[in-house]
Amino acid sequence: MEKLPKIAFPFIIGIIVLIIVVSKSLVTIGPGEGGVLFEPLGGGVNTEHTYGEGFHIVAPWNDMIVQKVRQQSISENMNVLSVNGLDITVSGTIWFQPEFKNLGNLIQTKGEDYIRELLNPAINAAAKSVVGRYTPEQLYSSKRDIIELEILEEVRNELDGQFVNVKRVLVENVKLPTTIKDAIERKLKQEQESLEYEFRLVTAKKEAEKVIIEAQGKADANRILSASLTDKILQDKGIEATVKLSESPNSKTIIIGSGDSGLPIILGNQ
Template sequence: MLVIAVMLVVVAIIGFVIAAVLKLPSVDGTTGGTQKRTVRWVSAGVLTLAVVFFAFGSFYTQDAGEANVLKDVTGNIVGQNNSTGLQVKAPWVNTVTFNIRNQQVIFAGTASEGSDNSGGVSNGPQITVQDQDGVSSNVDIALRYSIRPDAVTDIYKEFLSEDNFKKSFIEQDVRSVVRLVPNGFSTIDLLTKRGDVEAAILDALENRWEDDGVIVDSISLQEIRPPAAVVESYADAQQAQINVTKEQANLDAAQVSAQQKVVQAQAEADANAILNGSLTENILSQRYLDTLGKLAAEGNLVVVPDGFNGLVNVSK
């Protein structure tokens, strides 16, 4: 816009010069005042248009979640603005806008797929990592980050644009850190302790970007895909553990049942001992007499020989 405005000013000046210096012939052959006035009016209109362009070039709007670096036509940085709303600047100053909202970087799938696992397009393919045991796995990961407003000038000085910053810095660092962190985890831990792996990646990126004006908002390990042989071995190990747990449960149940039988037998033995201890000679004699009385009451003839301890029942 500044270039257009300058060009219009030059055209207007040329027009005024032509109107003032040259003698334009009129239609009837005399010096044409009408043509001069026309050139002046056209030049004035062009100059007015240039002023309008200069005026528009002196204002810009800045939305919430944006920060602008201000630079002049020579490329020198003359300021930075984080305020929102309508802003004023010199017409020869340009703005470079940076998004300081929460942004996302996703690495997922293969290079040919290009999917972010949610219907969108990923920033790059899956990341291949190697764990502590030397096993390679493919990782899908999503990162959310934001740029500190006070860091946009330094970012501009080094990368010139936000797109270049994202591709040359953010994406490269994410791939590097995600490859490095799993080296401290075993294959089993990488599969079963995803939260610990996420936390380690988050800490590594926060430490790496501490002085670069980048805030890590969240890390999400969407998927970890080890080789098929590792998955099968892990499944077999899980099944073996299930079988061991099942057999241990059966053994525990058998032990409980045996203990119950021991307790029951002990209770019966204790009851018999108590009963035997309570059968004194007088009690046995009384039960003997009670039995004879019961048999006699039913019309039975009971013969008890002298010295015989048993009973003989003779029906009537």
């Protein structure tokens, strides 16, 4: 077997080095991601430029730090105290998005694990502050939407100027001690039954008022009509009715004398 020429060894080593350099210099940033350069020879994290999706060529002695820059969410289970000191577990989700242009500043100040270093403490602090203003009953029932908005506002205040935008906060579950939860549910059920009973009473009262009003209207109409029916009007109406009846083709009319009111008396209808 023939030995390789001496010049072949440096050539092979050069190819290997070239492959390493090229592989380290070509960086792919995926969809919804951004990258910032860490330059060991140039002052650390480059905060001036954020790289977008696609292929990028960087110096082999630099590192590309890639992070998600699209909207993301994290869920937390937080143990907090109500206004009366009751221990409550609140489960919530927060939607956030790092600022693309300031990704370098975010990583430089908070590190690559900024979610644990920055977001989690801010969420917990906001939840404790807001939940501590309410009673267990308010947390369990009627105040959920207001609590979400207040936590969102608190988190935004905590993260102001920290290069992360918080989009929304959702309080998914409020876990109370079983005895407290059962007592609240019984109270809510009683209140609902009371409201239904009041509704039935109000409905019945309105129906009774409607019947009274209709009866009163009919009585008033009859009274007005009775007052307007004089003997002369009744006589005229009787004459009109007698004429129409006499003109009917199905009637044979015989008029004999007159009645007490002066109207004709009609006999012999067919």
